[in-house]
Amino acid sequence: MSDTKNFMFLNRRAPYGTIYAWESLEVVLIAAAFEQNVSLMFVDDGVYELTKGQDTTGIGMKNFSPTYRTLGDYEVRHMYVDKASLEARGLSADDLVQVEWEDWETEESVDNIVEVVDSDRVAELLDESDVVFSF
């Protein structure tokens, strides 16, 4: 398989209430291993997946929040957050986890690949992708 496609994972669900966020993250990890160009988009309640300070000790479920912070190591290069969804929930970029990215070969690095974008940019990014995964 030589083809490389631009994969966009469209995340619109909050974590824990349902399993969608966690199981879609499992697909992201596999897709990156297939050397595809993987980007994530967080829209609607999907922005809650990235909030800092998640602690699941009281609900007996696995806290998968730390996994998002490792996505840079899986060569995920872009994580986009829809600005309108974020603002509608009284959140800002400061409330979200930061994800570092580094190219091990060139040592090029980015401190935080989580980027807040406006509606027009979200539409463009979705449109430019080759495949949109929805969960």
Place this chain on the structure above:
Amino acid sequence: MSDLHTVNKSPFEKNSLESCLRLSKSGSAILLYEDGVYGALKGTAVENMIASVVGDRKIYVLGPDYKARGLDETRIIDGVEVVDYAGFVDLVEANDKVQAWV
């Protein structure tokens, strides 16, 4: 070329249609199916969501889902086209890709 967006949620239950309309490009196609068909009706509190974009987007509604829910075709918003499953397949083929607003 543009994308086909699919919406299967009632606009009264979830904001999928609202997000789809906000985040889809001008000229794209939108198919309302399953409970999404309720968004295609005239005379509802949310009628304007679809009515205001007819012309800018191509809006389709899946006939079998519409009929299953006992809805009369005369209630479909003007400019919305009814398709069957074969038409759904044609829309997927004719557009670049599918964005599912599940």
Place this chain on the structure above:
Amino acid sequence: MKFSIQVNEGPYQHQASDSAYQFTKAALEKGHECFRIFFYHDGVLNGTRLTTPPQDDRNIVKNWTELAEKYDLDLVVCVAAAQRRGIVDDGEAERNGKDATNIAPKFRISGLGQLVEAAIQSDRLVVFGD
């Protein structure tokens, strides 16, 4: 054209599997190819042969099996999602020490790589979910 289909919900609770089935059938009848049908999340529950709906209801699992037999479809159930939800074939029963299997005919259990590969190989991925 080459399609792949992703089914995210189990049978009966949601219309997703019915819609996916109707779509797939229409695509095949129009002469398109369906590279793979991938069952994920509760969608893996479409792959149990133990399903017993009332006689006057459609048998969704059987519908998928029969469609797969007619068109030689590749029905793939995600292994991680299947393990969580108790969908078991011979290999899984042996690996995980289970005393029974329930995988339906024409379904197979495999990894998420099968979904990624389907998305790479197909012209279109169509997702059906809640």
